[in-house]
Amino acid sequence: QKEVEQDPGPLSVPEGAIVSLNCTYSNSAFQYFMWYRQYSRKGPELLMYTYSSGNKEDGRFTAQVDKSSKYISLFIRDSQPSDSATYLCAMSADAGNNRKLIWGLGTSLAVNP
Amino acid sequence: DSGVTQTPKHLITATGQRVTLRCSPRSGDLSVYWYQQSLDQGLQFLIQYYNGEERAKGNILERFSAQQFPDLHSELNLSSLELGDSALYFCASSAHRHTSTDTQYFGPGTRLTVL
Numbered sequence: 716q717k718e719v720e721q722d723p724g725p726l727s728v729p730e731g732a733i734v735s736l737n738c739t740y741s742n743s744a745f746q747y748f749m750w751y752r753q754y755s756r757k758g759p760e761l762l763m764y765t766y767s768s769g770n771k772e773d774g775r776f777t778a779q780v781d782k783s784s785k786y787i788s789l790f791i792r793d794s795q796p797s798d799s800a801t802y803l804c805a806m807s808a809d810a811g812n813n814r815k816l817i818w819g820l821g822t823s824l825a826v827n828p
Numbered sequence: 829d830s831g832v833t834q835t836p837k838h839l840i841t842a843t844g845q846r847v848t849l850r851c852s853p854r855s856g857d858l859s860v861y862w863y864q865q866s867l868d869q870g871l872q873f874l875i876q877y878y879n880g881e882e883r884a885k886g887n888i889l890e891r892f893s894a895q896q897f898p899d900l901h902s903e904l905n906l907s908s909l910e911l912g913d914s915a916l917y918f919c920a921s922s923a924h925r926h927t928s929t930d931t932q933y934f935g936p937g938t939r940l941t942v943l
Binding site: 756757758759760761764803805815816818819820821 | 830832868870871873918920933934935936
């Protein structure tokens with residue numbers, strides 16, 4: 716079993732839909748949680764960064780962490796075709812220590828106009 | 829555009845060969861990370877350099893090596909290539925060794941195909 720599990724999709728939604736992307740993990744020491752977006756033929760780019768439990772909002776994006784369930788989510792409101800990409804979760808127990816990030820395999824999202 | 833450049837974009841080679849991938853970090857970034865991305869393994873950290881010195885090793889094979897030069901660009905050398913080495917190779921850079929706000933910026937990647 717992988718330390719971080721992420722449904723690869725693909726997930727296909729109509730424009731304007733609310734999208735929910737999720738990851739589960741097994742290591743209770745994880746405290747730092749990130750969501751990256753990766754467009755086709757591009758490298759990942761950091762979308763959201765959260766520490767411990769709770770919610771964080773940035774525009775149309777909300778990141779949610781439930782440490783008791785070892786479950787993190789990324790919600791996208793009013794989804795746009797430009798949101799079509801692969802979304803990767805990443806997490807670690809060590810603050811800012813990029814080399815210790817554990818990555819999910821990514822969920823492919825298609826937002827249809 | 830992240831500011832990180834990687835060359836070449838695509839590389840097709842044969843088993844047993846050796847290739848070199850090149851990365852130029854964002855201006856001012858001292859840390860360079862190399863990653864391998866495959867469909868079944870996802871992103872795997874290979875190695876990190878900070879200001880010319882090796883900082884950490886991840887899941888890097890002995891056939892692979894890297895270095896960071898005085899101008900801070902980095903090269904990843906892959907030798908005795910096998911079919912299973914076919915993957916996307918990403919370079920990322922960040923400003924410092926590691927801090928709580930040290931965002932990584934990824935390059936566009938090099939797609940390696942070993943035939």
